Amino acid sequence: MSFTITHKDKHTKARIGILKTKSGDIETPFFMPVATKATAKYINSKKLQEITPAIISNAFLLSLRPGVEIIRRFKGIKKFMNYKGITFTDSGGFQMYSDYLYITSNEKGVYFRNPISGEKIFMTSGENMKLQQDINADVAMCLDSMPIYKNSKEEIKKAVELTINWAEKCKKEHDRLQENIMKNKKQLLFCISQGGIYKDLREYCIKELAKLNFDGYAIGGIALPEALYGKEMEKAKKLEQQSIKIHKKFSPENKPCYLMGEGNPIWLLEAIALGVDCFDSRYPTQSARRGTIFTKNGKIKILNKKYEYDKTPIDKKCDCFTCKNYSRTYVRFLLRENEPVGKELASYHNLYFMKWLIEEAKKHIKKNTFIEFLEKMKKTYK
């Protein structure tokens, strides 16, 4: 058993668990920054190790550059980037969201456009498994078909069918590829459910996936609120939570649940309350680079004029490297000047905040006070 639940909150569905991987154990819940190209932008892997137990990279994009052969010669992404935490790779299914990269797909696989050479690439679900095995992260993700909000229900249903079809093929091929590997050295494989905001499609998709005995069950395609639901954020949140509830209801209780793409601190906590164990997002790092900083009192826009003469740290209550050493004025100036160090300091802080957030959440789950923590954060994190 690769996942063990060690504590269940008495008042919500929040829980603490241990996920065993070939690189070691990781306590859930946890948050992974996105390190698409084997680095979180502006944060090197050693710094990353200080502030996050896991990262997720992108197998498809890494296969374009530097190419799988290079990573294979390092025996995998961990040694390639010299990161000692837990690593995940995403298949590249999410890149169907990108008009620039995605061409089309069928039951066998996906056609992508190589943005570097312009050539058309066809990748089967099985080839994707081989690719992720070569990159050798601790956890691989199934190739899934991610529908976008513009799609009709018919199209989303097709995406669900394709996702299930590929998941079956991925599982089979992954089992075959890992066949001769010792049990504690095996790469884990998580599937991803789709279905957009449609309850029946979500239910159908996760029920089918639940039959296949994956190591983890991810929820895909819902954490892009504006793209998915327009500007009605409250409605978006409700729909997201509805999807999570359906997913949880029909997925195995004793397997980790991964909400893909969620990086909004409060929404993330609410997802934990529903029993989600694992998250990833570009949001903290991307926001940091663009001047939105997470603090214990809420998001601030450091580029706003009111911080021009603010000599206090980004977050007075934070003891991260950035907050211990630098003022808002300075970080603001660097970001305005587009200086890489500004992006680094801001990104480091936002990731440190995510680490703090998850650690607090875990403490409260262990004390059965998670619901109070959630309510407090909702009030103070404006």
Added chain:
RNA sequence: GCAGUAGUAGCUCAAAGGCAGAGCGCCGGAUUGUGGCUUCGGAGACGAGAGUUCAAUUCUCUCUUAUUGCC
């Protein structure tokens, strides 16, 4: 002193006898399994005066400022 050229947004420049635009800068909002480039809003201007005209920022004249050349 004479001759030429130019005065349009904070800056660099457009256009047009009838609603004056852009880029940069400024102010604010978005940002969620990151190819790359972020992106979307907002505020903000016709050097001064007179004349021609239904109508002038535009044409004419005077002044003024800047700039170039010549004496």
